[in-house]
Amino acid sequence: MPRRHIRVTGAPEAPLRAALGALRTELGVSGSFPPEVSAEAEQAANATARPSHDATDLPFLTIDPPTSTDLDQAMHLSRQGTGYRVRYAIADVAAFVVPSSALDREAHRRVMTLYFPDGRIPLHPEVLGEGAASLLPDQVRPAVLWTIDLDAEGRTLAVDVRRALVRSRAKLDYAAVQKEIDSGTAEEPLALLKEIGELRERLEVERGGISLNVPEQEIVERDGDHTYELAYRAPHPADGWNAQLSLLTGMAAADLMLAGGTGILRTLPAAPDGAVGRLRRTAHALHIDWPHHVSYAELVRSLDPHRPHHAAFLQECTTLLRGAGYTVFRDGDLPVITTHSAVAAPYAHCTAPLRRLADRYVSEICLATAAGQPVPDWVLSALDALPARMAEGARRAGTVERECVDLVEAALLKDRVGEVFDGWVVDVQERQPARGTVQLESPAVIGRIEGTDRLPLGERLRVRLTQADPGVAKVRFVPS
Numbered sequence: 001m002p003r004r005h006i007r008v009t010g011a012p013e014a015p016l017r018a019a020l021g022a023l024r025t026e027l028g029v030s031g032s033f034p035p036e037v038s039a040e041a042e043q044a045a046n047a048t049a050r051p052s053h054d055a056t057d058l059p060f061l062t063i064d065p066p067t068s069t070d071l072d073q074a075m076h077l078s079r080q081g082t083g084y085r086v087r088y089a090i091a092d093v094a095a096f097v098v099p100s101s102a103l104d105r106e107a108h109r110r111v112m113t114l115y116f117p118d119g120r121i122p123l124h125p126e127v128l129g130e131g132a133a134s135l136l137p138d139q140v141r142p143a144v145l146w147t148i149d150l151d152a153e154g155r156t157l158a159v160d161v162r163r164a165l166v167r168s169r170a171k172l173d174y175a176a177v178q179k180e181i182d183s184g185t186a187e188e189p190l191a192l193l194k195e196i197g198e199l200r201e202r203l204e205v206e207r208g209g210i211s212l213n214v215p216e217q218e219i220v221e222r223d224g225d226h227t228y229e230l231a232y233r234a235p236h237p238a239d240g241w242n243a244q245l246s247l248l249t250g251m252a253a254a255d256l257m258l259a260g261g262t263g264i265l266r267t268l269p270a271a272p273d274g275a276v277g278r279l280r281r282t283a284h285a286l287h288i289d290w291p292h293h294v295s296y297a298e299l300v301r302s303l304d305p306h307r308p309h310h311a312a313f314l315q316e317c318t319t320l321l322r323g324a325g326y327t328v329f330r331d332g333d334l335p336v337i338t339t340h341s342a343v344a345a346p347y348a349h350c351t352a353p354l355r356r357l358a359d360r361y362v363s364e365i366c367l368a369t370a371a372g373q374p375v376p377d378w379v380l381s382a383l384d385a386l387p388a389r390m391a392e393g394a395r396r397a398g399t400v401e402r403e404c405v406d407l408v409e410a411a412l413l414k415d416r417v418g419e420v421f422d423g424w425v426v427d428v429q430e431r432q433p434a435r436g437t438v439q440l441e442s443p444a445v446i447g448r449i450e451g452t453d454r455l456p457l458g459e460r461l462r463v464r465l466t467q468a469d470p471g472v473a474k475v476r477f478v479p480s
Helices: 015-027 035-045 102-110 126-132 174-183 188-207 237-260 273-285 296-302 308-321 357-370 377-383 386-413
Strands: 005-008 060-063 073-080 083-091 114-116 119-121 140-150 156-172 216-222 227-233 263-267 325-329 420-428 435-440 446-450 460-469 473-479
Touching: 005 015, 005 386, 015 114, 015 386, 035 102, 035 126, 060 188, 073 140, 073 188, 073 237, 083 156, 083 188, 083 237, 102 357, 114 386, 140 237, 140 357, 156 174, 156 237, 156 357, 174 188, 174 237, 188 237, 216 386, 227 308, 227 386, 237 263, 237 357, 263 357, 273 296, 273 308, 273 420, 273 435, 296 308, 325 386, 357 377, 357 386, 386 460, 386 473, 420 446, 435 460, 446 460
Parallel strands: 005 216, 060 156, 446 473
Antiparallel strands: 060 073, 073 083, 083 140, 114 119, 140 156, 216 227, 263 325, 420 435, 420 460, 435 446, 460 473
16 A cells, blocks of 8 residues: 655755764664675575475566666466456575565564665665565566466456566556556556556546555755755555556465464554544645545545646545554454445455565465465464564654654745745644644644643644754744
């Protein structure tokens, strides 16, 4: 599921970049690994067991941002009778990481890759995450290979998962993929991405699911004077089609584990009324019409991420995903909640093991279940503690995201302290009603506001910016 994408450009010595570096230090996160972990990673990269099934004859391809080198997924799409065959290869991290090793313990400590606007803190050492385990082009790699047959409407007919050797033939990016498909020059394995993706999108609407195609925010330094502008990069349709294949695989994994009686689901209850109410106020603040008879899913599908106010609202829609968690079950004792409300179906994280710890365990459970074999003991022994571990990692990632947003917004407004803006009060603290949150109309910034009287929840308010200094003072407003 999506997260808030923020990218910063500019010289490393620019104040915002320096503040982001200081934030990493303050949060105690580092891209470097302990020597024993790095040594194990180097050894693992050169001594990996090779699976017996060879699928290197299939011309797999990857679709990722241009600079990405931690490539978790590769695909090969083909027609199968009147339907389709989706082959989805996932990096086989368990082929490199020995349970209870220093490398494994470090992965459990980190839990997931942390994303900053100017870089990332990886889950695994570069020699694995961006090297031997990554599905880089023209390299033979061990993978967890999903084969999912679909009917003419895109519905799942059959699922198989096994270990295999694969070789990607091409590393593509979303813009290039979109251009090839739109121009009609894409060969069939790539051209089918649109055909299958659109079928899966229609099925998503049918079951009541919703995908958030969250735009990337880019903070651009203007003319080297350390002032910044906010821009949005709207996702291409190909982003959404590719995401549908990941969702398809995650749903197949969930169904397989539920049938086997042991697994780890990614679950999300329906959003509470208060969260939806706050989002309605944000929509109002951004001049987005949301009639009461229109559902959240219908509204999101009607938005145009190329429009800045719509893009800003889509960023805020990610707040409804914050109640998601991991639910473990075993021995046929199924949990009360098995679905993810945004997916509107059972769902599991399994397609990003280079960047997320839980995915490695889901793959192992699915491999064992599909083969009719017992789930490995090392997986079962870690299962019960995994939800808490993932929650801890999610809290850390959430802290990183919130602090980065604060820094970016402070940089955006640092030269406008004292100015008055039009905004809407989108949230008020229950016990301190003079404190709350305001959404500016332009730029689309959300900040804390503190007055002397009760704030008018859901109403327009003129506000004055009192502080904004990246790395020193977060954005703060008072009623004007």
